[in-house]
Amino acid sequence: MKVGFELHVTPLTESKMYCDCPTKNAQPNLQVCPICTGQPGSKPMAPNETALRAGIKLAKALNCTLNESVSVMRKHYFYPDLPNNYQLTSEPFGENGSFNNVGITEIHFEEDPGQYDPKSGLVDLNRSGSPLLEVVTEPDIDSIEKARDFLEEFSALLGFLGISQKIKADTNVSINGGARVEVKNIGSISGALNAIQYEVNRQAKEGAVLETRHYDKDTMTTKPARLKETVADYRYMREPNLPRPRASLQAKNGSTTYSTT
Amino acid sequence: MDIPELCRIKLTDEEQERLEAEMKQILDWAGEIGVPEAKPTAFEAIVPRGDRARKSAYDIRFPKTKDGKIVI
Amino acid sequence: MTLKDRHGAFISLTDTPGELAVKDNICVQGFMCTASSKLLENYEPPYTATAVQKLQKQGLTVMGKTSCDEFACGSTGTHTSLANPRNPLDEKRVPGGSSSGSAIAVKDGLVRYAIGSDTGGSVRCPATFCQIVGYRPSYGQISRYGLMDMCMSFDTIGTLTRNVDDAIYLITGMSGKDDKDLTTMNSVDVKETPGLAGKRLVAFRQILESCDPGIREKFNEATEKAKLHVDVIDFPEIHKSIPTYYMIVFAEFASAMQRFDGKFFGKNRELLGQEVKRRILLGTFISQKENKDKWYTQAINARKWFQQKFEAMFAKYDFVINPTMPSPAPLVGEITDPITEYSMDLGTIFPSLMMGPSISLPYQGMGIQLTGKRFSDSALLYSARDLEGAL
Known part of the structure; x- marks a missing residue:
């Protein structure tokens, strides 16, 4: 088997990535503003400093090479939890690292969409715009034990760095050189391990096609995603409302500057 | 992928035919913009926003609501 | 108070008297914001644009939202099913776009101050066709927070007024x-500065040659009357400014x-008009991986x-001068193909590309446009005031 992770880490911040809304839990749709609800005319504010610092700390701890110049891009797709129907996501600011014998492809920052429940058709935008750090690993994991080991060490690292206590692990699984299946909606280490085990067995029986599936923690199985979440072409475009094309993170005497032109 | 599908606009057959013809005309007219290659540009720095939360003062009335959640 | 809005200036009006009309793609709490579109x-x-808040703090009251081309897409003012705008000077002609309603409201004396948006000429074009003053500030001079995006890299909030003093205000x-x-x-303070005297002016031959003979005559008359010395230089690539502008517009608008x-919020996408739909389709198409290059x-x-x-050019000159629009306001319904409409923007697009401030002054049925380098707004405004006096 070949397993790789796209780990979404929610750094501990007071406010959201591109607006001042609080990130603390509240009644639905109260921690919102024109920016994180995609009202026409709204523009992103400067990115959250705590989130950027956390990202740099993490990139260094994962032995990544840091990139001076990083752009914030619009990633376009339609989905009920995405107010602008594009997500702001940065180019990688850390690349080619390694941790616990697993290659780290890249790390970038992005914003969380809201919460959409397909069963009820209800959306809560409190989470929309919250900062996320995404760590992408190489598909170097070839056993459940290695997967457990990696995730437990990664979780411990986050605790040690004081960055976050929340991870979501999108897990990519393939067997015998077959198609890669992406499994989303995994919120715990045990969930990830169960999902991997289920997928390995399912792919051996049913075969595998390139697709996105959702993990159901109640049944510990994966099911095909109801709505198309991944598209072939996101039409990435640099966010023109954040001054100009490039952005760079420079740690200067402990302070972070976010450069754009 | 079908362009109208990609940008979620449903077109009648007649609309699609007419718009495709107009699009082709416009893209042909734009053609090779053909100016020389520009010199690379420099960067300037701005400071990231701190991290202070402000209580939401907005009354964003979602047209479809139920128990505070929005119905899609 | 009942206003006689005979030329389709307003989408919505209040009963309270006010001094300021705002284009209906700029959000003002207490008013609908339709972008002249059935979709909105x-x-x-739930909020008011920063630029409008600033004016409200100075004591101005918003009395209405003005009609425009739908989502600011157009140069005639007629690309909308929510209003029927007409040129106050000749009701058979278009008022110009996309900030048509704001221009009409000022020309008809319904309001003293009006603001609109200018992406590639959307304030300067209707200002010319309605014979008032239209000002496009430097990009980044005035906050766009609350202005519905048309093309984020070129959008500005601009003014439509009877004279330059009101624009300065x-x-x-x-x-x-x-x-x-x-x-x-990097927004700059606007302060009184020495005006037109001694400023070095340049014009592009290719823009002058693209104008109707009648417009060129008036332009020459105006420069003579104001005793302006203008260097005319060749700039053949200026024609490429139009597709350069529109390709970026399509991609960002989509x-x-x-x-x-x-x-x-809002209604479904099928309600969008033809010009808007076409731009979205084009923008989506040229943004695709296989088409981008x-x-x-x-x-x-x-x-x-x-x-x-x-x-490089602004090292030698202070302002570019040209007729704002190459021909008189077209008749309603006269322009039926997009390329003809886009080509009307030859005089107004280049300031958008170089992010500079640009003003259009009315003169005998046409517009005289002055453009400065980015953040020379003070020099441009006060020089324009001098030129206005001389015309």
Whole structure:
């Protein structure tokens, strides 16, 4: 088997990535503003400093090479939890690292969409715009034990760095050189391990096609995603409302500057 | 992928035919913009926003609501 | 108070008297904000644009929202099913766009101050056709927070007024940094500065040659009357400014319009008009991986190239001068194909590419446009006031 992770880490911040809304839990749709609800005319504010610092700390701890110049891009797709129907996501600011014998492809920052429940058709935008750090690993994991080991060490690292206590692990699984299946909606280490085990067995029986599936923690199985979440072409475009094309993170005497032109 | 599908606009057959013809005309007219290659540009720095939360003062009335959640 | 809005200036009006009319793509709490589109017919913004808030703090009251081309797409003012705008000077002709309603409201004396948006001429064109003053500030001079995006890299909030003094008042009041629009970080203070005397003026031969003979005559008359010395130089690539501009517009507009799918506000996308639909389709098409390099990447490079050319040119000159529009206001319904309409923008697009301020002054049925380098707004405004006096 070949397993790789796209780990979404929610750094501990007071406010959201591109607006001042609080990130603390509240009644639905109260921690919102024109920016994180995609009202026409709204523009992103400067990115959250705590989130950027956390990202740099993490990139260094994962032995990544840091990139001076990083752009914030619009990633376009339609989905009920995405107010602008594009997500702001940065180019990688850390690349080619390694941790616990697993290659780290890249790390970038992005914003969380809201919460959409397909069963009820209800959306809560409190989470929309919250900062996320995404760590992408190489598909170097070839056993459940290695997967457990990696995730437990990664979780411990986050605790040690004081960055976050929340991870979501999108897990990519393939067997015998077959198609890669992406499994989303995994919120715990045990969930990830169960999902991997289920997928390995399912792919051996049913075969595998390139697709996105959702993990159901109640049944510990994966099911095909109801709505198309991944598209072939996101039409990435640099966010023109954040001054100009490039952005760079420079740690200067402990302070972070976010450069754009 | 079908362009109208990609940008979620449903077109009648007649609309699609007419718009495709107009699009082709416009893209042909734009053609090779053909100016020389520009010199690379420099960067300037701005400071990231701190991290202070402000209580939401907005009354964003979602047209479809139920128990505070929005119905899609 | 009942206003006789005979020429389709307003989408919505209040009963309270007020001094300021605002284009209906700029959010003002208490008013609908429709962008002259059926899709946003029932949209009530929960906030007010920063630029308008600043004017309200100075004591101005918004009395209405003005009609425009739908989502600011057009140069005639007639690309909308929510209004029927007509030129107050000749009701058979278009008022110009896209800030048509704001121009009509000022020309008809319904309001003293009006603001609109200018992306590639959307304030200067209707100002010319309605024979009033239209000002486009430097990009980043005035916050766009609350202005519905048409093309994020070129949009500005501009003014429509009867004279330059009123434009100066509005621009001074709206200027300034806003942390809700990060492109304003270098906004400058607008202050009185020495005017037109001694300023070095340049005109592009290719723009002059693209104008109707009648327009060129008036232009020459105006420069003579004001005793202006203008160097006419060749700039053949200026024709490429139009496709450069429009390719970037299409791509950014398609992105800006992604959010309008009726899930949290507004109605469904099928209600969009033809010009808007066409721009979204084009923008989506040229942004695709396999098509990007053919038009979009080239346009991005071309814009940079134009900016570098203009930077070199502004070392030798203070202002570019030209007729704002190449021909008189077309008849309603006269323009039936998009390329003809886009080509009308030859005089107004280059200031957008180089992010400079640009003003159009009315003169005997046509417009005289002055453009300065980025953030020369003070010099441009006060020089324009001198020129206005001389015309």
